[in-house]
Amino acid sequence: MPPAPSAAPSAKTPAGEARTVSELATDMLRRTTSLFLAGPRPASDEQLDLYDQMFARLMPQVATDVLAELSKSLAAVERAPYATVRLLAVHPELRIAGPMLAKAQVLTERDLAEFIRTSSPAHLVAIASRRGVNDTLTTQLIARGFPPVRMALAQNLTAKLSEDGYRSLFKIAERDEELAEKLALRTDLPAKLSRAFVAAASEGARTRFIKAAPPATRATLQAAPTRSAGAAMRAMWDYEQVKAEVAALNRTGKLGDSAVNRFCVTGDFPAVIAALALLCVVSIDTIESLLQEERLTDLLLACKAARLSWATTAMILRARPGCDALPADDVEEARKRFEKLVLSEAQWKVRGLESR
Numbered sequence: 074m075p076p077a078p079s080a081a082p083s084a085k086t087p088a089g090e091a092r093t094v095s096e097l098a099t100d101m102l103r104r105t106t107s108l109f110l111a112g113p114r115p116a117s118d119e120q121l122d123l124y125d126q127m128f129a130r131l132m133p134q135v136a137t138d139v140l141a142e143l144s145k146s147l148a149a150v151e152r153a154p155y156a157t158v159r160l161l162a163v164h165p166e167l168r169i170a171g172p173m174l175a176k177a178q179v180l181t182e183r184d185l186a187e188f189i190r191t192s193s194p195a196h197l198v199a200i201a202s203r204r205g206v207n208d209t210l211t212t213q214l215i216a217r218g219f220p221p222v223r224m225a226l227a228q229n230l231t232a233k234l235s236e237d238g239y240r241s242l243f244k245i246a247e248r249d250e251e252l253a254e255k256l257a258l259r260t261d262l263p264a265k266l267s268r269a270f271v272a273a274a275s276e277g278a279r280t281r282f283i284k285a286a287p288p289a290t291r292a293t294l295q296a297a298p299t300r301s302a303g304a305a306m307r308a309m310w311d312y313e314q315v316k317a318e319v320a321a322l323n324r325t326g327k328l329g330d331s332a333v334n335r336f337c338v339t340g341d342f343p344a345v346i347a348a349l350a351l352l353c354v355v356s357i358d359t360i361e362s363l364l365q366e367e368r369l370t371d372l373l374l375a376c377k378a379a380r381l382s383w384a385t386t387a388m389i390l391r392a393r394p395g396c397d398a399l400p401a402d403d404v405e406e407a408r409k410r411f412e413k414l415v416l417s418e419a420q421w422k423v424r425g426l427e428s429r
Contacts (some may be wrong), residue, residue, distance in 0.1 A: 098134035105131070106146050109127035124425065125154040131162065141168045148172035155179050174199035185210055195221040201225035202231065207298060208235040210343070212313065215241050220249075222379045227255035236263055237313035243270045246278055253278040257285035264356075267294065310355055319347045328352065330382050337388040345389060348386045353423045363426075364393045369425060373411050377419035383411055 105127050115121045118295050144161045147153040162173040163182060173180070174188065174196055184344070185200055190212065194198070194217075200206065201222050211234050214222050223242060226232050243266055246253040253274060256262065267286075269292050270278055271313040283294045322328040329346060333412060336344040346364075350357045353375050363372040371391070390399055390407060399407070 095136070098131045099136070099139050100127070102139060102143065109154075110146060110150070114150075121152065121154045122156075125156040128157040129152060129160070132157075137166055137169060140164065141166075141319060144169050144172045148176040148400060151178050153177060153179050159184065165193075167193075167199070170196055171199045174243055175202050176204075182210065186213060186421070189213045189217065194221055197222045198225045204227055204229075204231045206232045207340055208238060209235040211235070212238045220252075226299040227252055228294055229260070232257060234261070235313070237311055239263055240265050240311045245298065246270065246282070247274045248278065250275075250277045250281045253282040254285045257282045258314065260287075264290075310346075312343055312347055315341070315344045315347045316357075319344060319351055322348075330380065330423055331384050333379070333381055334385040334388065337392055338383065340392070342392065344406055349375050349379050353420070355423060355427050359427050364396065369407065370410070370422075374419045374426075375405060375417060376424050377414040378412060378423040379414070383408055385413055 105124070105272065109115075109124055115124065128143075134145070140388055142163065143157075144164075147161070158173055158177045158179050162177065162184070163172050166171045174185075174192075185203075185206075186209075189197060190213075197214060197217060197219060198221050200210070202225050206214075206229070211226055212234050214226060215238055223245065226234070227242065239262065242252065242256060246256055247270070253270075260269060267290070271282065274282065283291055286294055319328060322332055328351065333345055333348050336342070336348065344361045350360045353360070354376075360375060362368060362377055372390070373386065376389060381389075387404060387408070391406065
């Protein structure tokens, strides 16, 4: 009788098969990738779906190095298989996800917004480096609060930033000299915010910002007058959230004297300004400018045009950030002027302030 087969060889077989399967899958994945890149590009969604199916079968069986190769190869392809791109983009290893997050054109804004909410700082840096990333996404990236992400956005000269996004970056740059320097190199900086930053920033941040600025604007920044702390603070306020809140109150008919009064009581002056701007149908910049000492008469016009009571108007006059307290005699004089104003005339005059 022949001897019974030894158990040792069969114990090695599974491991041998696993290595063979991985090697075969790697070879097939590379061949499939080469075919996709070298042959005629798939013209229909059905053809792309076939590639997605092939990649989906092979990817779980290959090493991470091979997945990194695949990601790098497909990242620059305009019409890459969508499901494959998404799988690679959500991979926890940056060397696999990074090329897709930074370059893949088939990823939608909705995809990227989802990744921004859930990804690590390193993955967010890759998104922040995308060419032409829009202002909705850059605002979401800034809101995550990671310094490397803010720096990547500042250095990405193709990234689109909203004015509110710039306000947020400038606030941080007041104490972050490196960020201040990177911001100065951008060509799309709002001039108003640049001047406000120079007035409000620390000496080190201010110096590096001006030094890095283009020669054409450097002299203007150096000559910018020093503003009061209150004026600089007003210029740096972030209105993104308060504008949405005020608009929501307005849609439900709840934006009026009581709402503005409440904003004053809680010290939410950005909301006061946003509310006045909406009620007067003028820009936030116009209302901001009325907070200066010499614009008291115009501020009274805006409060009357917004249908505010004298009690709420008086609170606004007394709470203006960065302004000296009004003497009692001045407050009384302001009350008399306010009560003489006619609503229709005040509304007409305030809208005329927009062109000044």
